[in-house]
Amino acid sequence: xITVHGLYxxxxxxxLFQGISIQVEKGxxxxxxxxxxxxxxxxxxxxxxLETFERGEVIVDGIELHSINSKRPSKQEAERIRNVRLKLGxxxxxxxLFPHMTVLQNIIEAPVRVLGMSREQSVADAREILRQIxxxxxxxxxxxxLSGGEQQRVAIARALAMRPxxxxxxxxxSSLDPEMAGEVLSVIRKLVDGGMTTxxxxxxxxxxxxxxxxxxxFDKGNIIETGPPTEIFTDPKVPRTRxxxxxxxGRFRI
Amino acid sequence: MYMAAPPKPKEGTLxxxxxxxxxxxxxxxxxxxxYAFPDPGDPSKIIGFEVDLADAxxxxxxxxxxxxxxxxxSLIPALERGDFDFAMNGIEVTEGRKNHVLFSEPxxxxxxxxxxxxxNTDIKSIVDLKGRRVGTLSGTVAQDILMGMGGVNVKxxxxxxEPYQDLALSRLDAVLxxxxxxxxxxxxxxxxxxxxxxxxxxxxxxxxxxxxTELKKKLxxxxxxxxxxxxxxxxxxxxxxxxxxxxxxxxxxEDSGATTLEEGRRAPVKNFFPMLxxxxxxxxxxxxxxxxxxxxxxxxxxxxxxYAGPPFEWLATSYIEVYRGTPLLIQLFILYYxxxxxxxxxxxxxxxxxxxxxxxAAYEAELYRAGINAVPNGQMEAALTxxxxxxLAVRRVILPxxxxxxxxxxxxxxxxLFKDSSLVSVIAMVELTKTYSxxxxxxxxxxxxxxxxxxxxFGMSYPLSLLxxxxxxxxxxxxx
Ligand SMILES: Nc1ncnc2c1ncn2[C@@H]1O[C@H](COP(=O)(O)OP(=O)(O)OP(=O)(O)O)[C@@H](O)[C@H]1O
Ligand SMILES: [Mg+2]
Numbered sequence: 001x002i003t004v005h006g007l008y009x010x011x012x013x014x015x016l017f018q019g020i021s022i023q024v025e026k027g028x029x030x031x032x033x034x035x036x037x038x039x040x041x042x043x044x045x046x047x048x049x050l051e052t053f054e055r056g057e058v059i060v061d062g063i064e065l066h067s068i069n070s071k072r073p074s075k076q077e078a079e080r081i082r083n084v085r086l087k088l089g090x091x092x093x094x095x096x097l098f099p100h101m102t103v104l105q106n107i108i109e110a111p112v113r114v115l116g117m118s119r120e121q122s123v124a125d126a127r128e129i130l131r132q133i134x135x136x137x138x139x140x141x142x143x144x145x146l147s148g149g150e151q152q153r154v155a156i157a158r159a160l161a162m163r164p165x166x167x168x169x170x171x172x173x174s175s176l177d178p179e180m181a182g183e184v185l186s187v188i189r190k191l192v193d194g195g196m197t198t199x200x201x202x203x204x205x206x207x208x209x210x211x212x213x214x215x216x217x218f219d220k221g222n223i224i225e226t227g228p229p230t231e232i233f234t235d236p237k238v239p240r241t242r243x244x245x246x247x248x249x250g251r252f253r254i
Numbered sequence: 255m256y257m258a259a260p261p262k263p264k265e266g267t268l269x270x271x272x273x274x275x276x277x278x279x280x281x282x283x284x285x286x287x288x289y290a291f292p293d294p295g296d297p298s299k300i301i302g303f304e305v306d307l308a309d310a311x312x313x314x315x316x317x318x319x320x321x322x323x324x325x326x327x328s329l330i331p332a333l334e335r336g337d338f339d340f341a342m343n344g345i346e347v348t349e350g351r352k353n354h355v356l357f358s359e360p361x362x363x364x365x366x367x368x369x370x371x372x373x374n375t376d377i378k379s380i381v382d383l384k385g386r387r388v389g390t391l392s393g394t395v396a397q398d399i400l401m402g403m404g405g406v407n408v409k410x411x412x413x414x415x416e417p418y419q420d421l422a423l424s425r426l427d428a429v430l431x432x433x434x435x436x437x438x439x440x441x442x443x444x445x446x447x448x449x450x451x452x453x454x455x456x457x458x459x460x461x462x463x464x465x466x467t468e469l470k471k472k473l474x475x476x477x478x479x480x481x482x483x484x485x486x487x488x489x490x491x492x493x494x495x496x497x498x499x500x501x502x503x504x505x506x507x508e509d510s511g512a513t514t515l516e517e518g519r520r521a522p523v524k525n526f527f528p529m530l531x532x533x534x535x536x537x538x539x540x541x542x543x544x545x546x547x548x549x550x551x552x553x554x555x556x557x558x559x560x561y562a563g564p565p566f567e568w569l570a571t572s573y574i575e576v577y578r579g580t581p582l583l584i585q586l587f588i589l590y591y592x593x594x595x596x597x598x599x600x601x602x603x604x605x606x607x608x609x610x611x612x613x614x615a616a617y618e619a620e621l622y623r624a625g626i627n628a629v630p631n632g633q634m635e636a637a638l639t640x641x642x643x644x645x646l647a648v649r650r651v652i653l654p655x656x657x658x659x660x661x662x663x664x665x666x667x668x669x670x671l672f673k674d675s676s677l678v679s680v681i682a683m684v685e686l687t688k689t690y691s692x693x694x695x696x697x698x699x700x701x702x703x704x705x706x707x708x709x710x711x712f713g714m715s716y717p718l719s720l721l722x723x724x725x726x727x728x729x730x731x732x733x734x
Contacts, residue, residue, distance in 0.1 A: 050635055072563055078643075086641040096636035100654050109650065110640035155636075162640060 001026040001166060001197050002047060007056035008067075009046060009221075016042060016221040019056065024166070024199060029192040031208040031229075032201040034218030035244055040201035043218070044168045047199070048088045049081035060084045061165055086114075089159030093171040095151040097143040103130070103154050104139045107161045115162065122161065129157045133187050149180025153187055166197035173204060205248060209233050217241045267339050267462070268469045276318040279308050280333055281343035282326035284692040286414050287438045288493045289344050290321060294521040294697050297529040303434075303493040304342050307361060310485055314476045324682045327393060327412065328591060330354050332682065333461055335594035340462045340469065344432060346395045347457040358460040358473040361486070362495070365452030366396045367436035369429045371421065372447050377428050379450035386427040389417030395456050396430045415439060415695050422446060434495055526693055526703060533689030534710045540606050540685060541672045547611030548671070549664065552618025559619070560626060561644060570619070577616035583677055585609055590681035606678035614671050621663040625656030665722035669715045686710060 002024040009017040016039050024030050032040040045051040047058055049065060058065040063084050073081065098106050107129070108122040117125075130136045133153045143151055152172055159167060169188065173181035185207050192198055192211050202208060208215055208229055215232040217225040217240075225238045236242045271277045281290040283300050290302035300321050312319035322338040329341040333355060346364070347357050370377045377383065384405040390396040392410045400408045409426060411417045417429045422445045429440070433452050440446045460477075462469050480486040490496035558570035577585070590605040600608065629652050637647035676687035684692075690707040694700045 048639055050638065082641055082643065085639050088639070090636075090639035092632060092636065094630075094632050096630075096632035098633065098636070098651055098655075100658070110637075110642060113646060113650065114641045158640070 001028070001061060002199070003057075003059040004043070004047065005057050005059070007046060007053055007058070009042060009051065009053040017046075017053070017056075018221065020221065020223060022216065022223065024197060026165075026197055027195045029196075029198045029200070029211055029213045031212035031215050032199065032218060033203070033205070033208060033215060033244075037220075038218035039221045040218050041170050044090070044170050044199060044201055047168060048085050048090055058084070061087050063087070086162065087165040089156075089162060089164035089167045091152070091155050091159055091167065091169045091172050093174050095143070095148070095155045097151055097155055097158070099143050102140050102142055103135070103146075106143070106154060107158045110158070111161050125161055126157070129160055130154075132190075133157060147180060148176045149183045152176065152180075152184045156184070156187055156191075160191075166199070167191060169198065169200040169202070171201055171203065173202065203248065205233070205245070217244070219244070266468075267466050268472055271315060271317055271339055274317075276320045277308075277312050277315060277340075278320050278322045278338040280322045280324045280329050280338040280341040282329065283321070283323055284413065284688065284695050285326045285343060286435075286695045288434055288495065291695070292529065292692055295525065297526050297693055298532075303489055303495055304344070306489045306492070307480075307486070308342060310480055310489065311473065311476050314479065315472075322682075323684050323688075325680055328680075328682075330461065331591045333463060335591065335599055336463075337682070340460050340466075340473070342460045344434070344458055345461050346432075347459050348395065348398075351461070354464070355461040356464050356466060356470050358462065358470055359477050360457035360459045361477055362434075362458040362490075364432045364434065364456055364458055366399060366430055366454045366456075367433045367440075367452050368449040369418065369421065369431070369436055369440040369446050370427065370449045371424070372445055374427075374447075374449070377449050380430065380453055383428060383430075387425070389420060389426045389429045390431055391417070391435075394432065395454065396432065399454055400430060413691070413695055415698060418443060418446065434493075437494060521697070523699075523702060523706070526706070529689050529693060530686065530703075530706060530710060533684065533686035534714065536683065536685040537672070537675050537687075537711075538714065540603075540610065540678060540683065541668070541675045544607050544610035544614065544675075545668050545671055547607065548614035548618045548667075551611065551615035552622060555615060555619035556622040556626065557648070559623065561648060574616045574619050577613055578620075582609070582613050582674060583680065585613055586677060586681050602678075602682040605681050606675075606683045609681070610671060610675060610678065614667060617667055618664060621660040621667070622656060624663075625658075625660035626652055628659050629655045662722050662726040665718055665725060669718045669722070672715050672718070673711065 002022075004020065004022040006019045006021060007017050008015075008019060020043070022043070032043065034040055042051060046053050047060070053067055055067050057067070063080060065081060065084060098109070101109065104123065104126055107126040108119070111117040111122040111125065112119055127136065127139070130139060133156070135150060135153055135157070138146060138150060138154070143154070146154065156172075172188065173184050176184060181204070185204065188198070188200065189207075189211050200212075212229045214226060215229050216223055217232065217238070219240050225232065225236060225241045232241065233245065236245060281304060283290050283292055285291075288302055289304045290300050293299040293301045305319075305321065308319040308321070324332045324337065326343060329343060329345065330351065332338070333341045341355075342361075344364075345351070347360065351357070368377070368380055377386065380399070380403070383400070383403065385407065387407045387409055388400055389409045389411055390400055391414055392412055397408065397410065400406050409417070409420075414431065414435050417426065417431065418439050420426045421429050422443065428449065436448065440448070460473055462473070477486070487496055555570045555573060558566040559574070560567075562570075586605065586609040589600060589609045590602065593600060633651055633655065634647055637651045638644070642650070675685060679685060679688035679691075686707060690703055694703050697703070
């Protein structure tokens with residue numbers, strides 16, 4: 001479903017990825033963990049064309065993105081990137097809801113304007129999604145009137161309204177307090193259980209343990225270890241993984 | 255009527271006057287009495303000896319005369335660009351001007367009159383002027399005389415009222431100006447007196463475009479006829495400007511134009527309201543339309559600068575820097591007087607609209623850019639990941655937020671533009687400030703009319719200030 005192959009990426013003179021590869025099958029839930037600055041966000045951003053990269057390729061559902069060098073891609077390239085994005089939903093740490101639109105407008109904006117869906121249809125969709133995440137009552141609220149957890153759930157709803165093939169989450173709960181984080185994680189959990197292909201960068205090890213089909217450990221722009229959560233969390237093979245887990249699990253008990 | 259004419263092609267002026275049914279003559283009603291100035295009794299009417307002369311000439315041509323308002327300093331370039339058929343406004347025949355225009359036979363012989371304070375006994379004639387502060391008008395023969403003498407501390411003015419005011423206030427030691435001006439403004443003033451007999455001698459003549467020989471001949475014929483029938487004498491006598499063949503100057507000292515000045519001083523202030531309101535109307539029209547242009551063009555510039563790529567980005571940036579880095583006044587001059595040199599002739603309304611609009615567009619563009627930059631990056635990224643194109647994201651997500659941020663600034667700029675609109679009077683637009691200075695110059699009621707004019711401006715801009723403040727408050731609330 002999603003393949004990253006031999007990706008090279010540097011920020012200015014600082015190389016981050018040097019030929020990194022990753023493969024995610026349809027229906028798989030992959031969790032990316034690793035120390036801060038190890039490249040998890042950058043990986044997600046490369047997958048849906050928010051970052052340029054120098055070498056390698058990203059293939060999403062058969063659409064290939066080759067090294068994107070220019071901040072101003074050609075029309076053709078831009079269209080290919082857009083097609084990749086149409087297959088992927090993305091959720092950010094900072095929610096990034098449109099503050100000048102209500103919850104409903106946030107959700108139906110892209111289906112109506114990008115997919116050309118009818119208003120009636122997209123409103124009905126939005127209501128259904130909001131019902132599933134218990135936010136029907138907030139349909140006419142503005143983002144500024146919602147709690148962080150509610151905003152993040154709306155952001156997920158907004159991405160889902162585009163009926164993506166896969167979802168990318170970049171630390172979806174890092175700016176939430178534990179209670180709100182729980183609400184959001186349970187929504188993601190439902191998605192994963194429903195068979196949605198997902199890649200999640202997170203520091204929530206408990207969640208990774210329970211929900212992931214596979215855990216990928218990043219360190220300084222390299223994938224140092226990958227495997228099922230039971231294996232990674234109970235019997236990591238790589239010393240760096242063990243160090244990292246000891247550090248974070250000291251704080252977050254499974 | 256203060257009418258501004260659309261530009262005319264350059265040949266066959268005489269025919270066109272006849273076809274059109276009226277002749278357009280250029281003069282500056284702010285230049286003042288007794289040449290051409292607003293009638294204090296009915297300020298929407300221009301009167302003066304040159305108005306009478308223009309009417310007489312028009313009568314001979316079988317048409318009506320319409321005055322075209324234009325700043326005195328730029329009468330000649332405006333004539334050259336074809337704004338009116340001829341210029342007649344105390345324009346002295348000089349060699350320099352002959353390079354640019356064709357002069358008719360003279361219609362008046364003027365002299366220069368030195369004026370000093372009543373109790374002054376040191377200055378008896380112009381030979382006593384060395385080392386003194388002497389006021390005169392810019393671009394006049396009097397200025398040339400004073401400059402030519404050497405050692406005189408010459409102060410140049412652009413209006414004919416102010417030198418006498420400064421003289422009365424002892425800011426000047428003397429004023430040298432054409433006798434008709436002295437007769438109107440200095441003679442009635444009890445604090446001032448004439449010093450010595452008039453000096454110099456020069457000619458006022460009608461200026462036509464260089465290739466308008468036919469028109470010149472016709473005007474010469476008409477002037478000759480007006481001389482011989484005594485009609486010209488009648489006009490000058492009416493204005494107290496007649497002097498035996500204009501060589502015997504004694505009769506010049508008779509009471510004359512002073513009557514009109516007194517009338518203007520005593521006229522009820524409500525007489526001036528219609529004129530001032532009309533000026534305010536022009537100000538509103540110019541401000542609103544050029545602000546609309548500024549908002550639209552500013553947006554285009556911002557989008558080019560931020561999203562359109564290298565050549566456009568560079569163009570927009572240069573535009574903004576050039577327009578912000580040069581004075582609006584210069585931009586207006588270039589638009590109105592400069593462009594005709596390359597074959598583009600704009601009428602005053604168009605030049606004012608473009609001049610103000612294009613200048614403010616640069617400032618609006620900067621406001622939008624600040625607004626767009628204040629929208630977090632994540633907004634664009636979120637929109638892109640939803641499959642929006644950059645264009646759609648800018649339109650639906652970025653701009654609505656940016657405009658909200660920029661709105662108080664835009665309102666403030668509108669208030670500034672309102673006041674800057676007074677600058678367009680230099681390109682022959684008669685708006686509120688110009689109306690005020692014309693009326694004030696002919697009545698000397700600078701204070702009273704000034705207060706009324708200021709109140710009119712305030713009445714228009716204060717509601718905008720309130721609006722700006724409300725928008726700012728609302729923005730703060732939204733950000734919480
Ligand atoms: N815009 C940028 N310019 C320069 N360097 C960057 C930029 N974005 C990220 N980096 C660098 O790239 C590296 C990887 O960053 P990335 O955000 O992908 O890490 P991460 O694993 O998501 O970390 P975190 O857990 O803190 O979110 C870091 O060293 C970071 O400093
Ligand atoms: Mg990150």
